[in-house]
Structures are given as structure tokens and as C-alpha cells.
Amino acid sequence: MQALKRILILYKNSPSPAETARSLRLWLCARGVETEMFSADVELMPLRASAAASDAVLVLGGDGTLVGAARRLNGIRTPLAGMNFGRVGFLAELPAPGDGDWETPLSSLIEGRWAREGHLTLSWRILRREGAAWTTLGEGVAVNDVVTAHGVVARAVSLDLSIDGFLFSSLRCDGVIVSTPLGSTAYTASAGGPLTMPSMNAQIVTPICPFAGGFPPLALPASSVIRVESRRRDDQVLLSVDGHDNLPLAFGDVLEIRGCPDQLHMLVSDPNWYLRRLRDRGIVTSGPGHRQY
Structure with a gap:
């Protein structure tokens, strides 16, 4: 992946994702990344036009928000990444502010160091x-x-x-x-x-x-x-x-x-993200003597 020059930010229409979206826009602009920002329920035509003109779509919400965005953007090959504001967040790799370090992985993302997966x-x-x-x-x-x-x-x-x-x-x-x-x-x-x-x-x-x-x-x-x-x-x-x-x-x-x-194209930082998340989200549990790697 090349460094990202333009990101579309989509946020779930609720206070915390919306406030974070505004902060992220300032953070990205300070690092030379052009942004556009929409609520996830924006009308379809401007959403698809902006996504097609972007290098990536960053979705702020739970898995349902990300899945809904993917359906609405069907046929547009711009890859998606998620910031988790939901309960499980299986598809979202970035933690919400307050839940963990988001700046380090997001910096890696805009530098083009995440991999693109087709699904x-x-x-x-x-x-x-x-x-x-x-x-x-x-x-x-x-x-x-x-x-x-x-x-x-x-x-x-x-x-x-x-x-x-x-x-x-x-x-x-x-x-x-x-x-x-x-x-x-x-x-x-x-x-x-x-x-x-x-x-x-x-x-x-x-x-x-x-x-x-x-x-x-x-x-x-x-x-x-x-x-x-x-x-x-x-x-x-x-x-x-x-x-x-x-x-x-x-x-x-x-x-x-x-x-x-x-x-459906997604950006991931870890090639083992699926296996790791099965374990980290409690979908798969380990027996006694399990070692962390």
C-alpha cells in the first residue's frame, strides 16, 4: 500500500463517534491527509462519490455500522478500516479514544503499512x-x-x-x-x-x-x-x-x-487478525496452560 492522501471518515450518528470524527479530521489534516466527513446515513450518491475519490474509508461505529457502510459502497473498491465504538468490534481494528492507543496504528495506516484484503x-x-x-x-x-x-x-x-x-x-x-x-x-x-x-x-x-x-x-x-x-x-x-x-x-x-x-476490501495491520480476534473477543477460548505469543 502507498501512503494515504485522502480519507473519507464515516461516523455512526451518535455523540461519541461524531465528536471523535471531528477530532480525527484535525489530526489527519495536521499530517497532510485530506479528509471528507459524513454521517453513515448520508444520502447514497455523495457517499459513493466521496468513497470512490478516496484512498480509504474510516468507519467509526460498531460492526453493524461497518457492515452497513460496506453494503452501501458495494462495487466501489476503496478499502475500509474501522474504529470500534460497538460492544464486540470484531471487524474494527482501531480502538476508540479511551479504549487504547489509536494514534500508533492510525499513523501506520496513513503511512501505507497496512495490508489490503479482498472478501x-x-x-x-x-x-x-x-x-x-x-x-x-x-x-x-x-x-x-x-x-x-x-x-x-x-x-x-x-x-x-x-x-x-x-x-x-x-x-x-x-x-x-x-x-x-x-x-x-x-x-x-x-x-x-x-x-x-x-x-x-x-x-x-x-x-x-x-x-x-x-x-x-x-x-x-x-x-x-x-x-x-x-x-x-x-x-x-x-x-x-x-x-x-x-x-x-x-x-x-x-x-x-x-x-x-x-x-469487499478491508485494510488490516495484522495478517493473523482473524485468528487473534476470535481469541481476543472470546469467540474461541483457551484451556489451562495457554501461552500468550
């Missing part, structure tokens, strides 16, 4: 048959996961899961999670799915509490086309994208998902 995202769309044709009802991008699950009624739903045109399983379950490697530490891990190195171009499919038709969590190539179809008229099925956007999936509707490699 897979998921492209999804909802299809409905109208006569002989299929109509697209909605589409988008997921950074962590796409979840098809029961709605407000806490009962199992019937789903058909097809992979590359092959009917793989007919399930009666609470739902199905399709996640990226980067999102494997979220809902997928809670549902018993595998922790997956984020450098892998894989889609991870995990059934949620299957009553019938279950299977172990499944890793698929990015190129695989996954289809989930609602199979009972009286089921209330909802689609959730990165924990948001609860969209109904009616009887006969098809959710289609495929992987898109190298779409």
Missing part, C-alpha cells in the same frame, strides 16, 4: 413466477449473511434447498442461513456452523434447528447458485439480510443467492 459478499434476489416468466421482487448484497426463517409465529417452516439446479434437501426447520466467511462468526456460529477463514471464497449453508431433512453445515464454492423456496401456503417466512430488511417470502417465491468474490 466475498453475497448477491441475492427474490423471484416470483408470473405465468411462464420470473419477476424479481427484490435484490441486494449481503456482507455477513442472508437468513430465511419463520416470522413472528415461532414454528417451523417448510423450505426446499437447491444447489446449482439440484434439489438438495426439503427441510422442516426454523430457517436456513447462507453466510460469507467474514460473517461466519455471527448467526452461523450460533447455529453450529463452522468458523471460516475470511480469505476463502466459500458460501456456508447452515440449517437452523431442522426437524426433518437436516444436514451438517455445508461449504460451497462462490460460483454455486443456491435457491431456497417456500413450500407451504400457511407458513410465514421472512428474509433477513445482515440482520435487517425483513422481507416476506410467499409460497412459491424463490430466494436465489450466489457468491461474489473480492467485492
